[in-house]
Amino acid sequence: MNIRPSVKLLTGSSRKTRIVSASALFLIVCAFGAAGVAPITPDTSDLRVRAIAEELMLPSLHQQIATLEAQDHLYVAEDKMRSGDTLAALMTRLGISDNEAANFIKSDVTARAMLRLKPGSVVQAQTDAEGDLQWLRATRLDGRDAPKNLVVTRHGDKFSAAEETSALETRIEMHSGIIRSSLFAATDDAEIPDTVSAQIIEMFGTNINFSSDLKRGDRFNVAYETFWQNGQFVRAGRILAGEFVNAGKTFQAVWFDDPKSVQGGGYYGFDGSSMKQAFLKSPLAFTRISSGFSMRTHPILGNWKMHSGVDFAAATGTPIHAASDGVVDFVGVQNGYGNVVIIKHAGNISTVYAHMSRFAPGFRRGSKVSQSDVIGFVGMTGWATGPHLHYEYRVADKPVDPMSVVVPTMQALTGPRLQRFRTVANDMSHRFALLQPDTTTALNKTAQTTAKTSRS
Structure with a gap:
């Protein structure tokens, strides 16, 4: 009766022993398998390096020189018309030695316009090694929106002349100035064209009487368009934004040309209020x-x-x-x-x-x-x-008394037009902030006021 329990105990013990033994055997097999898969680092001492030397054929230097000498060499020169300039003097400066080209320019109606170019006009020419003209190009500026390019071109032994309309490059220039004697003196010091100065008067003429209201120390900032042709200044365009500080009071204006409005463009304050009053303060610009x-x-x-x-x-x-x-x-x-x-x-x-x-x-x-x-x-x-x-x-x-009449301003922008205007005004605000640090505070205040108005 005492033998059976003993037998059961031995049976359970042997089962555990078999499990442990099987597990150990499995781990040993995995270890050997990993060792077999692991890469073996090659012995670099057994590798051999072989140097290969090959002779390369270089092009003949004499042949290269002969090829270059056989090619036609073309040269491009540039100069400006001078006061009292003659065709002969201009051709000499451009390296042109071509009697046929000179005779053609003198005789052709279109080409003869080269002789009437204003001093400072840029002229370009392409010639060959002998000085024969290949083409001659200049821009004729007459104050119009689209200046003309005059082009004289060689075609074998003959020439042709044409006048081509050329697109203008638009740039935005920003300047600032301080009034010490007069507005025009200040704009001259700031290298601002007179046409832009006249626009400043027109833009702020309903708020400032430029004949009597200007004070020494008044200052202004202005951003305006300029038009260029082949790197040459053609003319100044419209003022895009302006700021004028008169006797401590700041006036700001932005040009807003809304294509969706039948009213056309006009100048507005940075908050969208119209700069245009019903009547000018003075019918004369300076007096x-x-x-x-x-x-x-x-x-x-x-x-x-x-x-x-x-x-x-x-x-x-x-x-x-x-x-x-x-x-x-x-x-x-x-x-x-x-x-x-x-x-x-x-x-x-x-x-x-x-x-x-x-x-x-x-x-x-x-x-x-x-x-x-x-x-x-x-x-x-x-x-x-x-x-x-x-x-x-x-x-x-x-x-x-016209000097004592208080006249109302025109209607301010509202609704969708005001939203479109703010995009333009914000861009000009950033430009003025870069132009003069002193204006940053004023422009930020304006932007904050505009934002409050928008939220309300």
Whole structure:
């Protein structure tokens, strides 16, 4: 009875022994298998290195020289027209020694335009080793949007000349300046073209009277388009953005030309408000007030009477601009006014421009005029002791002091137009921030104000 339990115990022990033995055997087999698979590092001492030497055939130096000598060599030269330049002098500087080409340029109507190029015009020429002309090229600049390229080309023993329209390269230039004496002196110091200076006056003319409001130390920033042809400056274009600080007050403007709007383009503040007021502060760009709106002794009649307008002293021939949009009600001679123009505007308002030397071409009664259009030129016709413009501002035919009238601005941008405008304004804000660090704070404040307006 005691043997059976003993037998069972031995049986369980032997089973465990067999399992352990099988596991050990399996691990041994895996170890040998891994050893068999592991790569064996070759003995590099048994490798042999064999050097191969091969002779390479190089091209003959003499043959290369002969090939180069057999080829036609062409040369390109560039120079600029000089004052009083002749064709012979220009051809000499360009390395052209070609009588046939010279005779063709002198005789051909199109090619002869080369002789009328303005000083500074760039001329390029290609010649062969003998100096014979292959082609001659120059750009004729006449102030138009599309300058012409004059090209003279050799075709064997003959020549041809053509005038080709060339596309212009558009660039954006940014400049800043400080007023020390006058606006034009400041723009000259900043190397800004006069056409851009005139646009500054037009852009800020409804907010700043450039004849009396400028202060020493006023400053401005401006970004404008320039057009180039073959690396040569052609002309300046439109001002894209401007900033003017006058007597501590900052005026900013961005040009916004919305193709989706029938109203066309215009200048707006960085917040989308229109820069255009209903009336200009002055019909003349640069002048001084010689007589204000007040009682005075008449310079000719000698009696004490009311001066119902403002006199702007200016040189004869100075352009006179319409103060606002309107329709010409009278153009002609009228007693002491001499040559006078009267324009009717909305709101029962009219403006008077007297003592003109002459009227603008094609100007007649019933003509529609826009703000800043030139309507005539300063003179001293009628009762005038010197050249000046007599300017009146009338409401219901009653004179009002034009210097004291508070006029509203045009409607601000709203809705989708305002959203499209902000894309343009933000780009110009970044440009001004790069132009002058002092403007960064002001532009950031403007951007924050715009953002608040957008969220509200």
